Amino acid sequence: MSSTNDVPVLEARDLVRTFHSKDREIRALDHVSVRLMPGKIMGVVGESGSGKSTLIRHIACLEKPDEGQLFCCGQEYTGRNAAFAGRHMQMIFQDAYGSFDPKMCFAKSIREGRNGRKGSDGKKAEDDPALLRNLLEKVHLDESFLKRYPGSLSGGQCQRMSIVRAVYSGARILLCDEATSALDVASQAQVIELLKELKEEYAISMIFVSHDLGVVSQLCDEVMVMKNGRVVEHGDCLEVISHPKEAYTRELLDAVMEVGDETGIHEHSHSDTPEWKETDLV
C-alpha cells in the first residue's frame, strides 16, 4: 500500500444503507462520503439516530453497505470481513469495560489484539515490549496494570487501556465511538490529550464520533455534521464551528450549554437570582 500524504488513509464513497423494520424503512446512511487524510482527526457530530455510529460500523466492516465503496490507503476493501479491517483500524467504544474480556488480564487482552490473528503477510505479529512500554507510559499506567483485570480499573483507566490495545495491535486508524462520553471531566481531558499525542507521535489517524461539540472542537482537524443519515456540513473544524453555514449546525451549537458566555452564542443573566445570604445555609 502506498503511504504518500495525498492519498487518504481511509475513504468511503457514497455509502448507502437502509434498515427495514416491520412498517417502515430507515435510510441510516444516505450517500455518505468521507476522506480521512493521514495523521488527521475527523469529528462526526449529530444527534442520536443521525447515522454517526452506523457510519463507522460500516467503515470497520462490522456492517455491509447496500451501495458504496471503501478504500484504505487507496486499496479497496469493500465487502471484506471485520478481521481484515481490524489489521488497519480499531474501534474504541464508549463502554470500555464491555470491550474487554472481564476474565482476562490486560497483558493477555492486549497481546491478543496484536498477535491473535495473522497479518496481511500471513504471519502473526511479534510482541514488541518496547512499544508496549512506551504506550503504557504515554497513558500514565505502569506495567503492574498489565496483571490486573478490567473490573479493578476506573472507567478512564480502562478506556486508556483499550487505546493501548488498539495502537499496540498495529492499526494506524482509530474509530472512536463516543470514546470519552462516559468519562468524568478529568479523565475525559486525559483521554483527549492522549489521543492528540498519539496523532503526533505515531501518526495515527482517527474518526471521532461524538455528540459533544466541545470535545470535538478541542480535538479534531475536520468535522462533518450528520442528520438523518446525510452529511449536511463538512469542513475545517474551527471554520465550521466558528462560521456554521447550515441551520442545523447552528441549532446544534445553540443547544450546547456552557459555563459563561464570552462567545455570545446564548444570552443568559442571573438578574432574577435572589440575593445570597450566609444565613440561608441554615
Add this chain to the structure above:
Amino acid sequence: MAENVLEIRDLSLSYGDDDIVRNVNLSVKAGEILCIAGESGCGKSTLLKAIHGMDAINVTAGDIVYEGKSILGMPASERRRMMGTGIGLIPQNPQGSFNPLRSFGKQMKETMESHGMKFDRTEMVRLMDSMGLPDGDKLISSRPFELSGGMNQRVAIVFSLLLQPKVLLCDEITSALDVTSGKMVIHEVESYAAHSNAAILMVTHHLGIADRIADTVAVMNHGEVVEYGPVSKVLYHPEDSYTRMLLEKIPKIRREAVS
C-alpha cells in the same frame, strides 16, 4: 424571606459499612433551583435517593426536613403518600422504574389515582410535545420497551411533572439525551419551577446546565460538599481548588477569535 421547602441538615449516609456522604448541609426554597455537581462516585445520587427514601441507604447522622417536618421520623405510610406529589424523583434510569409491558397511559393513570389525582391526558400530550415527543397520543398507548432510552427518560420526566411535586429531585435527567432534546427538557424543568413555584434539586455532572438554570450550586467531592453558594459565586468566582479543576477541565467549544 420565603421558608425553605427542603432542608438537609448535617446529613451523613452509608451503604452497609461504606460512608458515602458526610455532613452535608443544603436547603432550597420554593421556586428555587439547586444544582448538585460533582464527578461519578461523589455521593450526589445517593443524596437524592436518601431524600426520596430508598431503604438500602442508612442515615447515620443528621436530618432531612420537608416543610418544617423531619421526614426521617415519619411513619412509612405518611411518607409514601408524600412521595410523588410532595417530593418527586426523576430517576437516572427510567426504564428501571416503569413496568416495561404496560402502556404509559395505564401506568400514569394508576399512579395519579393512587395519589387521589385525576389523569389529564391532554396535559400529558402537551408536556410530551414540549419535550420533543410529538405524536403523544400514540406514545401514551405504547409501552416502555418499545421506546428508546432517551424517549423513556423524557416520558419519566413527564410522569414526575404531572404529579405536581413541591420538591422535584432530578438525577442526571439529560444523560441519555442529545444536546437538542436535553435543552428542551432543561427548559421545561425550569419553567415548571417558575410556574408551579416548586423547588428543584438537580444532580448533574454538567456544569453548563447548572449555569443555565440554577440559582445555587453545591459541588461535591468524595461525599462532602466542598463549595456551596449562588451560581455567580461558585461558577464564576470559585474558591475551592476542586471546583476550579472541574471548571478548567470542561472542553470548551473552540472558535476563531471574533475580529
